[in-house]
Amino acid sequence: MSGAKLDAIVVGAGHNGLVAACYLARAGLKVLVLERNDYVGGAAVSRQLYENFTYSNCSYVCSLLRPEIMRALELPKHGLQIIPYDGGCTMMSDGGHLAIYDNHDALRREISRHSQRDAEAYDRYSRDVMRQCKFIKPLLLREPPDPASFRPRDIRSLLDLGFRLNRLGSERIYDTLRFWTMSAADFLDEYFESEIVKAHFAGSSIIGTALGPRSPGTAYVLLHHYMGEIDDTVGAWGFARGGMGAVSASLAASLRASGGTIRTDAGIDRILVHGGRAVGVVLHDGEEIRAPLVLSSMDVKRTFLESIEAKELPGEFVQQVRNFKIRGSSGKLNIALDGLPVFPAIPAGAPCSRGDMHVTDTIEMMERAYDDWKDGTWSRAPYIDMLIPSQIDPTMAPDGKHYMSVFVQYCPYELASGPWDAQQRKAFGDTVIDTIANHSPNFKSLILHAEVRTPWDIEREVGLTEGNIFQGELTMDQLLFNRPIPGYAQYRTPLDGLYLCGSSTHPGGGVMGAPGANAARAVLRDLGRAVTQ
Amino acid sequence: MSNEREPLPHYQEPLLQTPFHDRARALSQLDSFIPWSGYTTVDVFTTVEQEYFAIRNAATLYDLTPMVKYRVAGPGAQRYLNRLVTRDVAKLKVNRVSYCVWCDDSGHVIDDGTLFRLGEDEYRLCTAERQIDWLLDSASGFDVAVTEVTEQIAALALQGPTSCAVLKQLGLAGVERLKPFELRGFEAGGLRVTVSRTGFTGDLGYELWVAPEDAILLWDTLMTRGKSRGIRPIGSRALNLARIEAGFLAPNVDFVSAERTLRVGSSRSPLELGLGWLVDFEKGHFTGRRALLEERRRGPRRQLVGLDIDGNKPAVNALLYAERSARNEIGSVSSAMWSPTCKRNIALAMVDVPHITPGSSLWADVYLNRELVWERRMCRARVVERPFFAPDRRRATPPADV
Incomplete structure (x- = not known):
């Protein structure tokens, strides 16, 4: 100094x-x-x-x-x-897929392949999520008011919150209060009938969270992930170059x-x-x-x-x-690939492979994945949030090669069978790699290097208690x-x-x-x- | 009749082509296409001015296919629709058409559209927005089937003073006896076409409904037989001018569907939209009735009105004030144009009570672009009756043989 x-x-x-x-x-x-x-x-x-590869x-x-x-x-x-990146998708066990596209008409026609009703309910779903986001957005960059302090600042802030809540009108007050406490599965049931549509949107309700999609409170987690979209500006969702x-x-x-x-x-x-x-x-x-x-x-x-x-x-x-409550529930794989993996479920030329890809096609599967976590082991069929940023950001991997980021839900901080060791970590990584390989025949042959991180590793390297990302x-x-x-x-x-x-x-x-x-x-x-x- | 090439999948080509696309593409001199309800459609063919004057002087073709169409059929269809829309559907006879709005439980407008009664238990609902989820949710408890048929029906609007004459040229016997809001099926020259005397221009006009495979034959026949009557295709821009003169509302321009609004206070009731005449409180229960009764008792806080504004610069997006000093903001303009036919500077605007009665005087701040230098003018605006333009020929039966 x-x-x-x-x-x-x-x-x-x-x-x-x-x-x-x-x-x-x-x-x-x-x-x-x-x-x-x-x-x-x-x-x-x-x-x-790994040489010349940059991992997030x-x-x-x-x-x-x-x-x-x-x-x-x-x-x-x-x-x-x-x-920004364009859309995403969930690959289904029967070889089908649901993609998400930026273009409203492309998205409607895509969801219509699974349910016409859901395609049109999607607008109502987006509207209601956006309404909640708009209510919460002004609270993000403010100290939360303390309802028990009675300091003028807190009272003013609470009054403002109450005033804004009141302005929502009675129905939306009910909606807001329900939204903050209900489960993502219940919330999605109010809009959609198709399992794959519900499963796709439920994903963001469990990311980083030691709860299942049927646990109360997960609707808010889903909203938390949507918050980035409220600016309605280009680049609200994307990769940092x-x-x-x-x-x-x-x-x-x-x-x-x-x-x-x-x-x-x-x-x-x-x-x-x-x-x-x-x-x-x-x-x-x-x-x-x-x-x-x-x-x-x-x-x-x-x-x-x-x-x-x-x-x-x-x-x-x-x-x-x-x-x-600060429980570890997520793992991460960073993988250097010798080329672009092929996903037969996604039609060639569809841009959805440049966004977030998933392979969990029912809410039931997510809930079962959560059950494994409760039993003290990583999910046998984990929910994964998989992206290949090098398709968009040329700085992440050498030309023709690709970097894949795989977020994994659920993975416990402590295993029921004992402490994490190299063998257990490898077994966890293999579970994730096998899960991906089930949907991509050439995936395994492309792997040059993989970094496997359990919640225990994340705590040790990053300092987050139990590796809890939030x-x-x-x-x-x-x-x-x-x-x-x-x-x-x-x-x-x-x-x-x-x-x-x-x-x-x-x-x-x-x-x-x-x-x-x-x-x-x-x-x-x-x-x-x-x-x- | 198929288009020139197979369309690409939706993720490479999100917009569909209508069955008239190849003809429209060939006649479009500006390559000016816009998306409409999932289809690519022509915004301008040649010039907006030429197309607009054809609506008021001759005959025009406008591709209506993208309008969302639902078939509502079954023994419970009438009771279902009567619960859905605010008007009394029981009064709608077979082969008649009715303009309707429908609301959510809060009495806010979800959409407006036209309801065709095709048979005893069969209706067609034409809407601006896709909303099968709302229509199906509302159908619970009724013996009715609701299906979207947008892609199964091709439609053209034939509008303008010579439109009836064009149809007669096609050999549609007795078409001149069709009254406003009446519909009938015709067969002529191998063409089966349903004709309704409806439209969005406030002028004499018809809408023609055919199977997609007959679309090109319909277009070609109309363009050939109508040539001497000055027929020409028009795009959305010209139609929009005619609809403002006719005082019709455009969804997502003059109001936002309650299914889409994010902000509190952005949804509109039929009373606020000046569509109170479409609400029948006596017909029994319908969705939104209780909220609308309460609003009628209380009186709406604002209403959509027509304005006549000084000067000739369209008051696009203008804010409205009670006084020239612009102290009290009392509304805003949603649609505005210089009317070439009326020679008036007209607008549709949402205005706060009490400034909604015809004759009320308000001020609009109009922005003028003088060779890239913006200037602001406070212009006097008077609340006037709608429609701005309503020629007798729109209702005359039979129409004059021009």
Whole structure:
């Protein structure tokens, strides 16, 4: 360090830590970001693990990153480019498929192949999802109001929420309240009759979530994934050019341009607390770094249960942190391919293979996949979200070769049979590869390299507790003013000077950046500084 | 009759071609096609002006095939439709057509369209939007079958003062006795065609319905026999001008279907759309009745009205104000044009109560593009009765032999 006194330390150079740091640095604070890995990005990374291939190792599509943040932090200027992809598909066990296309008429005719009624109900479904998104959107970049605080700010914010709810009219209030609590399967049943249509749309209700499509609360998770589409602008859903690490790289560049500093290979041992105040951190090698403000982008459990001594915290609070649901349920395969796999279920020339591909054709299959997870093993027939970004982004793989990203639901953090080991990991990877190979005869012969990541690996490498991609389940009991802990939903913590800025806080996970931006604004407000949007 | 080439699959060619496509393609001088209900259709053939004046002066052909068509049949068809639409379907006789709207439970318009009674228990509902899910949901409890027949029927609108004369040239005996909103089947020269005296132009005109395999024969016969009566094909742009003059509403232009609206307050009731005359509260229960009764009691807050605006620049997308100083915004324009026939600057607009009565004076801010320099003009606008243009010939039976 140059010796100048730090104003704030941000723990973790994931996208939310970097977003928070950027906002603080732009407000004139001297900010240091500490990252335990030798690369920045957390779960938004691009790494080369096989020659000339770039993997989006963890997160793999960019839909939720708030455009307000991209604009405020000048991320396009710092190299970030989001490129849209067209549609997706679910391949069926009988050799058929359902594709999703951008063009409304193509999509209607496609869904009509399975059910004409569903093709036309799709418009009503989109309308209702969009209505809910429009209601929630203004809440994303705001501190959630605390209904119990009675502070003027919270009361104003609650009144505003109530006013907007009231303006929806009685029927939509009922819809909204039902939507936030019902299961994705029940929600989809209200619109569609065709199993394949329901299964396709149900996918996003379970991604990253230790719940099945029939579990209450999963309708909201489905909505959470739709949030990226609400801008109605080109590029709302897509790939970050250069992989998801491009998001972190542009944030790091933006931070440095505002005078902020990042130190990698600098994992913290603990947060220093003195007299009920966070005063700095101690690194693994014993180095002490002091600053009046500490922002933790680690999840709430890692922050309070592993980085702060329990005696410094209120007992009940520690208990609530322990009870916070943050369960590992997803795995990931990154695969280097010697060519483009053939999927006979998809007609040659159909653009749907350039989007998200799936092979789970009934909700029942998803629910059974969840049952395996509950039994402490990975799904024998997993739900996979498979993309080949190199078809669109030429920077991901050498010419003629392809990078495939395979997100896998469900995979437990702990196996009933014992701890994860190399053999178990390989068996998990083989299950996924076999699942894909069932739909692609040349797939196995194309594999040059595969990175297999279980929740246990993700926790170990990225630091997410149990490898939970959202830093905590997105269920109503852990959303808004309940996220992460009732009474501590506004980025502040029981310790003065310590703030949370990761996805454990409102509005939750996904490469959205909103928790980081909101936390930075809470800090600036407490400092009495001007807060800009 | 098949088109020149096999169409590509939907993911490579999302839009279908109508059975008239090859003829339209050949006559389209501008290659100006637009999507309409899943089909590619002509926006402009030659010039909008020539096509528009043919509607008001001679005879025009407009390809109606993309209009969504449902067959509603069965012993419960009439009771089903009476529950669905706001008008009294029991009054619709066989071989008659009725303009209808239908609403959701909140009394907001889902769509408007024309209902043809083809037989005792058989109807055809022509709509702007596809909505089989709504029609089937509404059918529960009724002995009725609802099926989409859009692709099974080719249709042409033949509109204009010489349209009846053209049909007589085709040898459709007695076609001149067809009254407005009446329909009848004809056979002439190997052609089986159903003719309804309906249309979207507010002028004398007919709509012709044939099997897709007869489409080209119908087109060719009309174009040949109608030549001396000035027949020409028109695109959507010219038709849109005629429909504004006739005061007809265009879905997704003048209102958005309640099945599509995202924002609270964007859906419209028939009363707000000035279609209260289509709502029959006495006929018994229909979907949306309770909400519409309540709205009638309370009085609508806004209504769609016709405007006559000073100057000759179309008040496209203009905001409306109660006073020239633009302090109180009271509505906005949804359709606007300079009417070449009426020589009036007309518009359809949604306006807040109490400014909806004919004679009310409002102000429109009209934006003028003067060689790429935009200027804003506050223009006086008066609420006037619709339609703006309603020639007697549209109703005369038999029509004048021109």
